[in-house]
Amino acid sequence: MKQVIQNYRSGEVSVVEVPAPACRPGAILVRNLSSIVSMGTERSIVELGKKSLIGKARARPDLVKRVIEKARTEGIASTFREAKGRLETPTRLGYSSAGIVIECAEDVTRFAPGDRVACIGANAANHAEFITVPENLAALIPDGVSAEQAAFGHIAIIALHGVRNANLSFGSRVAVIGLGLLGLITVQFLRAYGCVVVGMDPDKNKGQLAAENGAEVAVDTAEALNDTLLGLSDGNGADAVIITAASKGREPLTAAIDVSRFGGRIVIVGVMQIQANRQLLWEKEIELVVSKAGGPGHLVAQYEEGGIDYPLDLVRWTENRNLNEYLRLLSSGLIDVSPFVTHRTSIAEAAALYEKLVQGALSDAIAVAFEYPQDSEPERQVILPAQVARARKDSTTIGVIGAGLFGRSSFLPALRKTPFVRLKTLATQSGASSQDGAKKFGFEIATTDVAALLEDPEINAAIILAPHSEHAELVIQAIQQKKSVLVEKPLCISPEELSAIESALAEAQKENLIVMVGHNRRHSPHTGRIRALLQDRNEPLVMRYRVNAGFVASDHWVHSSDQGRSRVVGEMGHFIDLMQYLIAADPVRIFAERVTGNNKSTVNNDNIVALVKFSDGSVGELTYAASGRRSLGRESFELFWQDKAASCVDFRRTQLHSKHGIKKFNTSSREMGYAEELAHFTASVRGQEAAKTSQHEMLLTMRAIFAIEKSLATGMPVRVTDDTALMGEA
Amino acid sequence: MKQLIQNFGTGGIELAEVPCPPVKPGHVLIATRRSVISSGTERTITEFAGAGLISKARQRPGQVKAVIERVRSQGVRQTVKAVKDRLERWYPLGYCNVGTVIAAGRDAAEFSPGMRVACNGHHSEIVSVAKHLCAIVPSEIDDDTAAFTVLGAIALQGVRLAQPTLGERFAVIGLGLVGLLTLQILRAHGCQVLAMDPSAERARIGGELGAEIVTATDAETILRAASEFARGGGIDGVLITAATDSDAPLHNAAQMCRKRGRIVLVGTTGLTLQRADFYEKELSFQVSCSYGPGRYDANYEEGGQDYPPGFVRWTEQRNFTAILDLMAAGGLQTEALISHRFAFDDAGQAYDLLVGGQASLGIMLDYEAKQSASEEFHKRTVILSKPRADLPAAAPCVALVGAGNYAAYALLPALQIAGVRLHTMVSSGRPETVKLAKKYGFERVTTDIEEILSDGDINCIVIATRHDSHAELARQALKAGKNVFIEKPLAITREQMRAVQDAYAAAAEGPRLMIGYNRRFAPLIVKAKELLRSSGDAKSLIYTVNAGHVPKNHWALAADIGGGRIIGEVCHFVDLAGHLIGADIVSLQTLPARSSSAGDDDGVSATLQFADGSIAAIHYLTNGHSAIAKERLEIHCAGRSLLLDDFKTLEGFGWPGFHKLGGKSQDKGNAACMNAFLHSLSAGEASPIPFAQIVTSMEAVFRIDELGRWSGEPAGPAPGP
Secondary structure, three states, rough: EEEEEEEEOOOOOOEEEEOOOOOOOOOOEEEEEEEEEEHHHHHHHHHHOOOOHHHHHOOOHHHHHHHHHHHHHHHHHHHHHHHHHHHHHOOOOOOOOEEEEEEEEEOOOOOOOEEEEEEOOOOOOOOEEEEEEEEEHHHEOOOOOHHHHHHOOHHHHHHHHHHHHHOOOOOOOOEEEOHHHHHHHHHHHHHOOOEEEEEEEEEEEEEEHHHHHOOOOEEOHHHHHHHHHHHHHOOOEEEEEEEEOOOOHHHHHHHHHHHEEEEEEEEEEEOOOOOOOHHHHHHHHOOOOOOOOOOOOOOOOHHHOOOOOOOOOOOOOOHHHHHHHHHHEEEOOOOOOOOHHHEEEEEHHHHHHHHHHHHOOOOOOOOOOOOOOOOOOOOOOOEEEEHHHOOOOOOEEEEEEEHHHHHHHHEEEEEEEOOOEEEEEEEEOOOOHHHHHHHHHOOOEOOOOOHHHHHHHOOEEEEOOOHHHHHHHHHHHHHHHHOEEEEEEOOOOOHHHHHHHHHHHHHHOOOOEEEEEOHHHHHHHHHHHHHHHOOOOOOEEEEEEEEEEEOOOOHHHOOOOOOOHHHHHHOOOOHHHHHHHHHHHOOEEEEEEEEOOOOOOOOOOHHHEEEEEOOOEEEEEEEEEEEOOOOHEEEEEEEOOOEEEEEEHHHHHHHEOOEEEEEEEEEOOOOOOHHHHHHHHHHHHHHOOOOOOHHHHHHHHHHHHHHHHHHHHHOOOOEEOOOOOOOOOO | OOOEEEEOOOOOOOOOEEEOOOOOOOOEEEEEEEEEHHHHHHHHHHHHOOOOOOHHHHHHHHHHHHHHHHHHHHHHHHHHHHHHHHOOEEEEEEOOEEEEEEOOOOOOOOOOOOEEEEEOOOOOOEEEEHHHHEEOOOOOOOOOHOOHEEEEEEHHHHHHHEEEEEEOOOEEOOHHHHHHHHHHHHHOOOOOOEEEEEEEHHHHHHHHHEEEEEEEOHHHHHHHHHHHHHOOEEEEEEEEEOOOOHHHHHHHHHEEEEEEEEEEEEOOOOHHHHHHHHHOOOHHHEOOOOOOOOOOOHHEEEHOOOOOOOOOOOOEEEEHHHHHHHHHOOOOOOHHHEEEEEHHHHHHHHHHHHHHHOOOOEEEEEEEHOOOOHHHHHEEEEOOOOOOOOOOOOOEEEEEOOOHHHHHHHHHHHHOOOOEEEEEEEEEHHHHHHHHHHHHHOOEEEEEEHHHHOOOOOEEEEHHEEEEEEEEHHHHHHHHOOOEOOOOOOOOOOOHHHHHHHHHHHHHOOEEEOOOOOOHHHHHHHHHHHHHHOOOOOEEEEEEEOOOOOOOHHHOOOOOOOOOOHHHHHHHHHHHHHHHOOOOEEEEEEEEEEOOOOOOOOEEEEEEOOOOOOEEEEEOOOOOOOOOOOEEEEEEOOOOEEEOOOEEEEEOOOOOOEEEEOOOOOOHHHHHHHHHHHHHHHHOOOOOOOOHHHHHHHHHHHHHHHHHOOOOOOOOOOOOO
């Protein structure tokens, strides 16, 4: 299918052939009929993209600071890789469309295939032939409303939320400053809700359009605005002013303050400098509000992706209820946006249109509607002919599922360099990222169809980089399809999943399949040096591991019970596994305590100390802190035994202490063991190396993690081999 | 552990020995330190429970109507039984609790063992409370004070609705616990308060807490006092915290208010508003709901979904915290609110005092002695009785998981008469399950599933939990080598079903797995099957199910809990059609039957084609009236027809020697179904429904469910204009 994307580094906009997206839980798959380009907003996005690296950095000083700190702790090379990965991720353009539902996820009952829907959201309603849209970002289009008008949804609700923020009532006098698309729709909403509206825009043509579509009067200067409104309000001034202009100057705000009545309200919807004159605000006790997007729920992952709703009695107008209200007003004829479509063009011509837009050749345009061919099929895979390789007997044929930030910055670059590997298929949820990733890392096929990847008989090893909640199911499916598996940690996120995986692992063993969890640290050269020093150990040791993991907000997906469960489950496998590897014994008992904080600015479960007793008598201590400052460095660990000691800081500086003195091993950047891990995995799939991690060890790592959870919950020590579910949880 | 419960039928109070609740995700397990009996609220409940049947009916006209409709559709006998069951239940009491966290479930990491929390837990030695109904108690607040947190939140919610501003003058009518807390909260908002109660003692306390007081009961004196208090200008707002049937408080409140004043009702009073009072002054009136936003919203309370503070500043939990902060700052005095104090073991005396009508205010129950108690206290299994001696050795030994309404109404009576050993009931921790276990003669009741999986005596596990856990419990039971009876559905997803199939295949002894497809065993269906057997012709079935609307928030509709109504209920009818026709399903088609524009509770029309040429049309509809028959089945075959009306009558047309069977009472075969299964156990026969059939019909149901959402070709209207 065709999709409009922008290369964030070069700023170039192109129409690319990418796999159609998969439907996913909580979402619908939609065939677009129409999508809208709002001239003002999209021009600013595209222009930012066109800026040089320096220009972008100047526009986002917050991100630059983060990069510098990261370089300090993790070395320049890996930081550069991550920053580059971020910049090279293609941006999907478009955020407002309408189309026909062709598939609903099992848990979506609000829609049925064949329904026409309006879609919103920058991560959903893109300029693409097929889009996947979460339930809360779509609304049923009433009969008699055209798809093209419905496609204005996202822009319309931004206008509508601005109107709501003005706290108006029937009969209010309102000024709208700036009569671009947002302003014109704002005028229509105000009119539909019984307000008297005066529009202002220096462009007389736009004023004319506003006057024809709902404004009492439209003017082109601040003075005229003032005069007209005073005339219409018995000399009192405007009850509210809505600024929908995009401006670098302070003129719109000054004009708004001038025209406002005492105790009036100014709502800023557009992008502008907010520098106001205190004296004038004081004189009129004006209230100033900056309106955010399309209403409550916007950019809240729980709402937009998770599909929760806010109770209507407490939050009357959410973004979705606003969208439905816009469609209702269209249906009853109280609003009509058709006069604002100044250009229509096929999606195939999109690149040329953006070129004109940036060159300023479309100065008279208000809204452009993209039209879509209705005869194409949602092809879920795209073959990249230039990259198709011949299968070689001595190589491992690999399919990769998922390519998030970690995959792009660390894992896939390492995979690309791994010898004797044929990269056949890359599967991700979004077609654009799959196509882009496949091209960049040398895969032959980009797809959104995970089942097809797993069923491909040529592929003999699957690498799973998907979200944590999908790991267990994918591992089991891969084993059923007789593939070897390398799954990023964690192996699974719940004890129930673990018990299902246990049976699958037995199956894998019968089939001689390699199943490995991406506990890369045991493959780091630093770990290798320390393990060598441990070789002759015959007494128990003490090991401490400190992780300064950095803050992750409590509403991040990693903390949600159905997606990540917790960072304990998601990340601590790394450290437990490294202890298991270096101590070469089983964890048998665990006691853990967490801090007691507010669980928001201090996330309790992310700040813990766990003590682990091992079967050989050794003791490990894991300190995991998320409240610290990252500049200290991320990880360090130390081991003590038999007049020897070893330490490692951030997998860059290792010291080995023995009676022979101190040996040092330093590397210029963090050597986390990704490349070695991949070399080992692929070699063991080919049968050239014995697997370094036993199934017993992998299962115990997860059991230890669930034991940490249980200990945190009950304040009691927990035996690792006990039933690891929380006390009483089935 | 012990819990205070009330028998709803007799109104009697007792301290029951119940199993300690499990640690649930999103919940906190708490060892209670203190709980408060609020004389107002709890007296109302206990008096209601103590009232006779007629008087109860008078107090709840809505429920009476539901009962009458039930009689119409199910007959008198079944309805009486259902009502009686409900009345005999045990109800937990109490909602003002402070205790120490024993364990914090997953997703409740803001709490940790050892913390003191205030919560709305019952009068029970250990309570399990959803995290949003708990709040951490600052160390400077003692237990006695913290125990008033929930009552404080009720008062606070009333005050918030009244929107007091600094310097306003408020009246509080009724000085029970909530009234005395309300006046203090108003004072904390910088308001002046006039408090009214006929009791001199309560008024005295109100006076000490900073209010001006009125004890008069006649309107004239009250209004004169109010007018003086407001310096002749009228009261800004009134909070009514009294419990009475009289309209007087509301009438007085309207009279004393200024123009555009606010009246908020927190208690219960007569509600006849006089239009003139309200019209002239444009008064606003509001009834305050419990502790604040989030109350009774399952997503918030059980699901742990918070509301964004930017839009909903005060939720019930944030109200708890605000009250605790006010207590910590010394703004809320509670010592004077405690009129009596009992050790928890003597709680019965406290209720005697309430029902006896003795003057009381807050009655504090003290659990201190229990804090050091031994493991006894945490026991998750309670032994109720010895094994029955009168059963043959081969009698099946049964454990039941999940004792909800359906189990109580259909499964337990069937088990009781089946002559089997009722070993253990696994309960979620609600006390009424203990009552049920006792009533039906179970030997034990537990909250720990491991107890039954590892018990060597138990050879059969009956699963009647919510749909989402059926498959996982069945898998565990099969793995433990038990026979399994599952209420439908077998599973709510294909993955779940696959896991059960794997476990079934892996089980060594060839265990039985039965689904509670009771309709197959209804006497009228047995007759119909017998008649149909005589004909080899293809059959046509039309099954109309008037399933009725289910409220949007019902768990059965939640995809992850109930699996939706198609998976949860349509499986019955698919199974029955397959059973009557006696052939395999070869294809099926569906149409969604939308019941509302919201599309949250849709039905479906599914047509199944069978290998022998038969067809079955199943119309599962959710938008009909509840008074007409719930299920109707027409069967046509070789020029003859059968008509089944709601499992009450079966009429035959063209059948030699058969015209009609049945009468007014309904029998859906619940007991016969259970019996058939239990008989197969004791007789060592195969399960009454072959496992392969169970899987095939479930497979068809998944397909029906999917087809409603996704069809191979794009369906529906052409692209819009």
